[in-house]
Amino acid sequence: MNTRMSFNEQVYALVRAIPHGRVLNYGRVAMLLGVPHGARAVGWALSNLTANDRGVPWWRVVSAQGRVSIKGAPESAFEQRQRLEAEGIVFDANDRFNLDRYLWTPDLPEVEAILAQAAGDQHA
DNA sequence: CAATTGACTTGAT
DNA sequence: TATCAAGCCAATT
Numbered sequence: 001m002n003t004r005m006s007f008n009e010q011v012y013a014l015v016r017a018i019p020h021g022r023v024l025n026y027g028r029v030a031m032l033l034g035v036p037h038g039a040r041a042v043g044w045a046l047s048n049l050t051a052n053d054r055g056v057p058w059w060r061v062v063s064a065q066g067r068v069s070i071k072g073a074p075e076s077a078f079e080q081r082q083r084l085e086a087e088g089i090v091f092d093a094n095d096r097f098n099l100d101r102y103l104w105t106p107d108l109p110e111v112e113a114i115l116a117q118a119a120g121d122q123h124a
Numbered sequence: 125c126a127a128t129t130g131a132c133t134t135g136a137t
Numbered sequence: 138t139a140t141c142a143a144g145c146c147a148a149t150t
Contacts, residue, residue: 005149006147006148007146007148008147025132025133026131026133027132027133027134030132030145030146035145035146035147037132037144037145037146038130038132038145038146038147038148039132039133039145039146040131040132040133040144041130041145041146041147042131042132042146042147043128043130043131043132044130044132044146044147044148045131045147045148046131047130047131048148050130062129062131063131063132063133064132064133064134069131070131071130073131077131080131085133088141089131100126123132125150126143126150127149127150128148128149128150129148129150130147130148131145132144132145132146133143133144134142134144135141135142135144136140136142136143137139137141137142
């Protein structure tokens with residue numbers, strides 16, 4: 001076996017595991033995947049999400065500053081905010097929220113299990 | 125194989 | 138606190 005998932009696929013697998021009402025910033029996703037400075041790569045991966053990848057809660061991935069960040073698509077940014085608010089996340093007057101309060105902090109073993117299972121499903 | 129592109133981050137101003 | 142410039146990375150061309 002050892003069907004290695006591409007970085008993008010690993011990103012999708014991890015994002016899929018983010019619990020309802022919790023969030024993860026781009027940099028942390030990269031870090032959990034073993035790439036400490038791959039934040040931009042994570043953004044690139046999510047920007048390439050298509051209708052086929054539905055099921056990936058992309059709105060739970062935010063900036064390290066506690067704000068939504070979708071360039072060139074104000075509508076999508078608004079949609080992201082609405083989805084987050086629907087899950088209980090409260091924004092302040094500056095369109096920001098306390099990241100530490102909603103940040104998902106999975107254990108490393110947990111992350112590995114998630115990736116391993118995703119890789120397995122893909123194989124099957 | 126080099127250049128380009130982005131839903132990022134951080135440190136300096 | 139708000140801006141700006143430089144790093145950093147995977148995927149695409």
